[in-house]
Amino acid sequence: xxxxxxxxxxEDYNFSEESKLYTKIADIKLNTTRGEVMLSDLYVKSPVxxxxxxxxxxxxxxPFLNSLSEDMDNLNAKENYKVLVISFDPLDEVSDMERMxxxxxxxxxxxxxFAVTDNIAELNESIGFYPVWDSTRQQYDHxxxxxxxxxNGYIVRKLTGIRGPDALMGxxxxxxxxxxxxxxxxxxxxxxxxxxxxxxTGKKKPSLGLLILVLPxxxxxxxxxxxxxxxxxxxxxxx
Amino acid sequence: MITRSLKRITSVWIITVLVLFxxxxxxxxxxxxxxxxxxxxSPVGFYSLMTTHGITMIGIWAAAGxxxxxxxxxxxxxxxxxxxxxxFVTTVIGVLMIWATTFIGKYHAGWTFLYxxxxxVAWAKWATPVFLFGLGILGAGWLIWSVGMLLQILSKYxxxxxxxxxxxxxxxxxxxxxxxxxxxxxxxxxxVSLLTAVILLVLYFLEYFSGGNFTNDPLLMKxxxxxFGHTIANESLYLGLAAVYELMPESSxxxxxxxxxxxxxxxxxxxxxxxxxxFHHLYMDFVQPVGFQMIGQLASYFASLPAAAVTAFSVxxxxxxxxxxxxxxxxxxxxxxxxxxxxxxxxVIDATxxxxxxxxxxxxxxxxxxxxxxxxxxLFCLAFFNWVAHEFAGTQASVKSFRLTTVLLLIxxxxxxxxxxxxGAYSMPRRFSVYPxxxxxxxxxxxxxxxxxxxxxxxxxxxxxxxxxxxLKVFSPSFSS
Ligand code: HEM
Numbered sequence: 109x110x111x112x113x114x115x116x117x118x119e120d121y122n123f124s125e126e127s128k129l130y131t132k133i134a135d136i137k138l139n140t141t142r143g144e145v146m147l148s149d150l151y152v153k154s155p156v157x158x159x160x161x162x163x164x165x166x167x168x169x170x171p172f173l174n175s176l177s178e179d180m181d182n183l184n185a186k187e188n189y190k191v192l193v194i195s196f197d198p199l200d201e202v203s204d205m206e207r208m209x210x211x212x213x214x215x216x217x218x219x220x221x222f223a224v225t226d227n228i229a230e231l232n233e234s235i236g237f238y239p240v241w242d243s244t245r246q247q248y249d250h251x252x253x254x255x256x257x258x259x260n261g262y263i264v265r266k267l268t269g270i271r272g273p274d275a276l277m278g279x280x281x282x283x284x285x286x287x288x289x290x291x292x293x294x295x296x297x298x299x300x301x302x303x304x305x306x307x308x309t310g311k312k313k314p315s316l317g318l319l320i321l322v323l324p325x326x327x328x329x330x331x332x333x334x335x336x337x338x339x340x341x342x343x344x345x346x347x
Numbered sequence: 348m349i350t351r352s353l354k355r356i357t358s359v360w361i362i363t364v365l366v367l368f369x370x371x372x373x374x375x376x377x378x379x380x381x382x383x384x385x386x387x388x389s390p391v392g393f394y395s396l397m398t399t400h401g402i403t404m405i406g407i408w409a410a411a412g413x414x415x416x417x418x419x420x421x422x423x424x425x426x427x428x429x430x431x432x433x434x435f436v437t438t439v440i441g442v443l444m445i446w447a448t449t450f451i452g453k454y455h456a457g458w459t460f461l462y463x464x465x466x467x468v469a470w471a472k473w474a475t476p477v478f479l480f481g482l483g484i485l486g487a488g489w490l491i492w493s494v495g496m497l498l499q500i501l502s503k504y505x506x507x508x509x510x511x512x513x514x515x516x517x518x519x520x521x522x523x524x525x526x527x528x529x530x531x532x533x534x535x536x537x538x539v540s541l542l543t544a545v546i547l548l549v550l551y552f553l554e555y556f557s558g559g560n561f562t563n564d565p566l567l568m569k570x571x572x573x574x575f576g577h578t579i580a581n582e583s584l585y586l587g588l589a590a591v592y593e594l595m596p597e598s599s600x601x602x603x604x605x606x607x608x609x610x611x612x613x614x615x616x617x618x619x620x621x622x623x624x625x626f627h628h629l630y631m632d633f634v635q636p637v638g639f640q641m642i643g644q645l646a647s648y649f650a651s652l653p654a655a656a657v658t659a660f661s662v663x664x665x666x667x668x669x670x671x672x673x674x675x676x677x678x679x680x681x682x683x684x685x686x687x688x689x690x691x692x693x694x695v696i697d698a699t700x701x702x703x704x705x706x707x708x709x710x711x712x713x714x715x716x717x718x719x720x721x722x723x724x725x726l727f728c729l730a731f732f733n734w735v736a737h738e739f740a741g742t743q744a745s746v747k748s749f750r751l752t753t754v755l756l757l758i759x760x761x762x763x764x765x766x767x768x769x770x771g772a773y774s775m776p777r778r779f780s781v782y783p784x785x786x787x788x789x790x791x792x793x794x795x796x797x798x799x800x801x802x803x804x805x806x807x808x809x810x811x812x813x814x815x816x817x818x819l820k821v822f823s824p825s826f827s828s
Contacts, residue, residue: 291565291634297557300550301564303636317567320550321574324542325622328535335498336506 125266127236132261133158134234136227138194141206141215147192147231150221151257154188155283158255160237162197162248163204172252172270177212179273187284192221196228196239197248235263256283265290349421351826352428354739358818360414360435361732364407365811367442368725371407372807374400376800381780383794391470393780394455401458402445406485408720409537409579410438411728412586413489416530417496418735419593423527424503430495437488444481448474457778459576462568466554476555483548490541497534500527511611523606525592532618533585539622540578547571566634570625577625581650584687584719585617587727588658591680594734598676598744601665610661613653620650627698631707640700647698651691659688674744675810676737678753679730686722686760690715693768708778711771714764721803722760729810736817739826752809759803766796 135148150156159176161169173193180191195205205222206215214220225231232238239250256265256279265282267275282288302317374396381388388396413434420426448454452474456464460482465475500509504523509531513519550568553561596603604610626643629635662684671677693715697706706712737744775782775789782789820826 289633297560298562298564300567302567302570317564320546320567321570323546324539324574327542328539331494331538332497332501332506332535335501339501339505 124236125268127266128234128263129266130262130264131234133255133257133263134227134230135261136225136231138192138221138223138225139202140221140223141202141209142221148261150190150192151259151261153259154190155259156190156192156257157279157283158192158194158235158257160194160196160232160235160239160250160253160255161208162195163200163208164197164247166247168250168252168270173208173212175270175272176254176276177214179276183273183277183280185277185280187280189280189283190219190221192223194228194231195224196232196237196250198228200224235266254279256280258283258285348425349418350428351821353418353421353426353431354821356428356431356435357414357418357735358739358821360410360431361735361818362815363435363439364411364414364728365732365814367403367407369804369807369811371400371403372800372804374403376797376804378780379793379797379800382782382790383792383797384781384790385794385797388780390780391453391455394457395449395453397778398455398457399446399449403442404720405458405576405580405583406438406442408724408728409489409583409586410434411732412533412583412589412724413492413496413537415590415728415731416526416533416586417492418731419526419590420496420499420530422593423524424499426499427495430492434488434492437484441481441485441488444477444484448478448481452477454478459572461572462551462563462565465551476552479548479551479555482544486541486544486548490538490545493534493537493541497531497538500531500534510615511606512615514606514608514611523611525604525606525610526589528606528611528614529585529589529592532614533582533589535618536578536582536585536621540575540582543571543575543578547575566632569629569632570635573625573628574622577628578622580716580720581621581624584724584727585621585654587683587724587731588654588687590731591658591662591684591727594731595662595677595680596665598674598680598730598734599665599669600672601669604661604665610657613657617650617654620646624650624698627703630700630703644698644700647695651695655688655691658684675749675752675813676730676734676744678749679726679733682753682757683723683726683730686726687719687724690717690719690723690764693718705774706771708776709771710767710775710777712777714767714771717767718764722764726756729807729814732814732818733810736814739821740817742817752806755802755806755809759799759801759806762799763796763803766792766799 133147133151135146138145138147138150147156159173161173163169176191193205193208202224205224209215209220209222212220214222235253235255237250237253237255239248242249251268252270254267254271254276255263256267258264265279265288267279278288278290300317300320301315302321303312304315305312377386377388378393378396378400380386381393414431417426417431448470452471454465454470454474456478460478465479468475504521504527507513508521508523509527511523511528513521514523547568550563550571554563592604623642623646626635626639627647628643630640630643662681665671666681693711696702697711697715733744770789770792773786773788775786775792782793
């Protein structure tokens with residue numbers, strides 16, 4: 109009973125980097141600091157790295173945008189892309205976003221776009237991003253999320269958390285249609301993986317999946333051993 | 348002993364295999380013409396046909412090998428006809444179910460049904476479970492049949508004798524015929540691969556019916572898929588080789604091949620290495636541990652080289668300066684050995700990691716596997732069919748009348764695979780229903796490939812016509828065994 113309550117707690121949010129992958133992002137109207145545009149107007153010209161924040165955030169948003177901005181400068185990537193920062197807080201207005209752009213010295217940077225929208229629920233749903241309002245702290249509980257959108261409007265990569273330049277470069281390359289290696293993370297309902305990864309030690313350990321892989325060989329060996337043993341017993345009996 | 352009922356069921360198998368073969372070749376030619384833009388199919392139509400073609404071809408030539416070995420084992424051990432009939436029935440049911448999914452349900456995940464494709468339903472909903480069930484029924488029938496044959500070998504030969512280990516010492520008391528040795532090795536491989544298929548299907552069904560509560564690990568599923576697929580395709584070839592060892596000297600009027608220590612060693616090595624060679628299908632899977640990739644490359648060399656070396660040596664010794672009585676049977680065996688070796692070299696080139704970086708999933712892959720199948724194993728089995736048909740009819744294989752057939756087979760067969768090799772050498776991708784414009788020569792190569800394949804088809808129809816009349820004789824009331 110207790111576990112049932114724990115599992116179904118509405119405060120749970122989904123950290124999966126795979127949900128909504130390879131699906132199309134909602135094509136919503138954006139109010140940017142430079143005027144109104146549709147989201148598709150942006151991504152058809154150049155693929156987009158989208159991040160969702162809110163200006164009143166006292167938590168992850170500032171360090172997240174800080175590191176994103178620094179990493180972008182350090183990477184100085186030649187690929188074609190835009191960084192789109194959208195507020196998911198209905199109380200935020202374009203003027204708030206202008207202030208935010210100034211804070212990161214991106215107000216005149218054509219590669220960065222800051223925007224609010226009236227259709228945030230539709231956008232969130234299409235991404236699989238579900239911030240939860242905490243009335244005690246008067247803050248949203250949400251993860252730091254980067255979404256890579258290609259020039260056809262498909263979500264091709266998601267990154268949660270502050271992840272550093274390598275992961276960011278992966279997103280940039282992926283939205284520019286380069287092949288980037290990725291593998292789904294082991295999940296609770298995936299009991300037969302070949303290896304398990306222990307984040308504490310950073311080591312991989314052989315797991316149940318490997319046993320399954322050698323099972324046909326073991327079963328065949330056992331069968332042959334049994335058959336020839338039976339034959340030996342028979343010939344001893346006959347002799 | 349070879350009984351009349353064994354002859355009858357063998358005859359039924361041969362006719363069924365040949366009918367399905369001609370049909371599947373027509374599917375293949377249609378695909379190649381589509382790639383050559385000589386006709387236009389929808390992508391779904393192309394991939395449904397590709398799935399049917401692949402699974403039918405792999406299935407019928409594995410079955411043909413089992414049929415040949417089952418028949419020829421009858422010379423040394425008591426064989427079960429009822430298991431043979433049982434396998435035939437499960438095969439027919441399996442094939443009908445699978446064809447229904449591809450033609451009616453438009454299922455088109457390729458013959459390898461690589462995870463997670465079958466679960467990403469882009470066809471009739473019922474097609475995925477029916478395809479998997481169809482495979483399950485077919486596999487179960489063959490598994491029981493193969494275990495039965497192994498049991499029959501072990502009821503006469505001890506385990507050591509079946510593996511010919513006594514040949515490692517001087518003057519062994521008992522000689523293991525090459526047919527028995529190669530059949531033991533290949534049947535064990537087939538059993539392992541079919542057990543792998545059972546596990547694979549169980550995992551698919553677990554995920555399919557779990558409603559999202561159980562997810563498979565893609566790496567495990569890919570390993571299992573190729574453990575099954577690669578192994579069964581390779582072992583089919585070795586079943587065909589068992590027939591070569593048994594019948595080529597006999598049909599050439601030469602003394603039969605003997606098992607020596609090096610023949611025994613080569614085939615024992617083959618057993619070990621063939622079961623680990625499949626790792627070469629996962630070179631591009633960066634999450635696969637590097638150790639497995641190394642095993643994949645080494646096992647690919649060691650699985651093919653020893654068996655190829657001793658077989659080539661034995662066949663050259665047989666043919667060189669010998670007075671050979673050439674007939675369609677031993678000509679097919681001889682060309683088959685050439686095709687097997689050429690395809691094998693193509694395969695070893697691709698299984699070398701540095702080359703695979705360039706050739707992976709290009710037309711080089713269908714090039715090499717079509718060479719050792721269409722111009723290798725298929726010819727071994729057709730040679731057996733031709734030999735056994737003459738046995739049924741009580742006639743001698745004619746020495747002259749097969750010249751046209753041989754020429755058509757050589758031109759058609761090698762021309763067809765050459766077009767694939769050229770495509771592969773130019774990095775043209777495999778499994779494309781139409782090629783991107785950047786590959787300027789892809790369509791013309793495909794078109795030429797289709798025409799060569801048509802020539803090959805004519806040769807096959809000529810062989811078929813020759814065999815079928817004789818096979819039908821076993822059903823006449825006057826037929827005496
Ligand atoms: C002359 C006769 C044949 C023709 C014209 C033919 C044609 C084709 C073509 C056009 C493809 C698709 C190639 C690609 O673009 O990837 C293909 C695939 C294939 N063929 Fe054949 N083929 C023939 C004989 C055979 C034989 C004898 C086998 C025996 C085992 C075979 C097994 C396969 C398999 C397993 C595939 C792969 C299917 C997949 O990728 O799912 N074929 N064939």
